[in-house]
Amino acid sequence: MEVNLTSSRADPNFTEPRLSPSLLARRIICPAHIPAPFDRKSRLRFLGLHAYAMLQVIKRHIKSGFRLLSLEKYVNGSRIDLEFLRPDGGLRINEVKSKRILGEVDRIQAALYSDGSRSQEVVVSSRTTDILLPSEYVEEVHRRAEATRIFLLDHPDLAANSFNPNADICRTCANNRCPFLPKGRTDRGQTTQPRGGGD
Numbered sequence: 001m002e003v004n005l006t007s008s009r010a011d012p013n014f015t016e017p018r019l020s021p022s023l024l025a026r027r028i029i030c031p032a033h034i035p036a037p038f039d040r041k042s043r044l045r046f047l048g049l050h051a052y053a054m055l056q057v058i059k060r061h062i063k064s065g066f067r068l069l070s071l072e073k074y075v076n077g078s079r080i081d082l083e084f085l086r087p088d089g090g091l092r093i094n095e096v097k098s099k100r101i102l103g104e105v106d107r108i109q110a111a112l113y114s115d116g117s118r119s120q121e122v123v124v125s126s127r128t129t130d131i132l133l134p135s136e137y138v139e140e141v142h143r144r145a146e147a148t149r150i151f152l153l154d155h156p157d158l159a160a161n162s163f164n165p166n167a168d169i170c171r172t173c174a175n176n177r178c179p180f181l182p183k184g185r186t187d188r189g190q191t192t193q194p195r196g197g198g199d
């Protein structure tokens, strides 16, 4: 589920743009992150790898007694990759990544899809691995999301200069003003290095 980005302002008439879980996860780590767009070739490669990873995750779960309930389900403007019925009758949602090694940003993003109920399991998966997120972690991510949202809104200039380098997200950043932008990136969205596994 999309994190509620329109709540808890002092002014009830205040309206705010919504950040996708993908972007919010990155801004939680580095408020100054600017996502680099995919070029067409990278996009196609990503879609192929992601579809393959989805199939592997579905196969693993069905083998373990889960039942697939939905694929790429849209909830409040966000897309949850997979939703399963667990053998014990509860629900599990999976955020699927095409990359081999899952990082902090992937865990945070998956947690942001949670509806906040402890009965719903939240998992981030790659083609070979499923990581079940503890409910305490999911709750902590939601707290960090709220704090980040308020920081971005109340201090946009400070946020735009709050650089926090992180290997997971710097490689897909396009903030040309940042001194930590990886070498090889030539301009917004262009890099001389392959993007690697993708999201």
Ligand code: SF4
Pocket: 030, 032, 033, 034, 163, 164, 165, 166, 169, 170, 173, 174, 175, 178, 179, 180, 181, 182
């Ligand atoms: S390159 Fe700079 S702005 Fe982008 S994520 Fe890394 S530290 Fe943040």
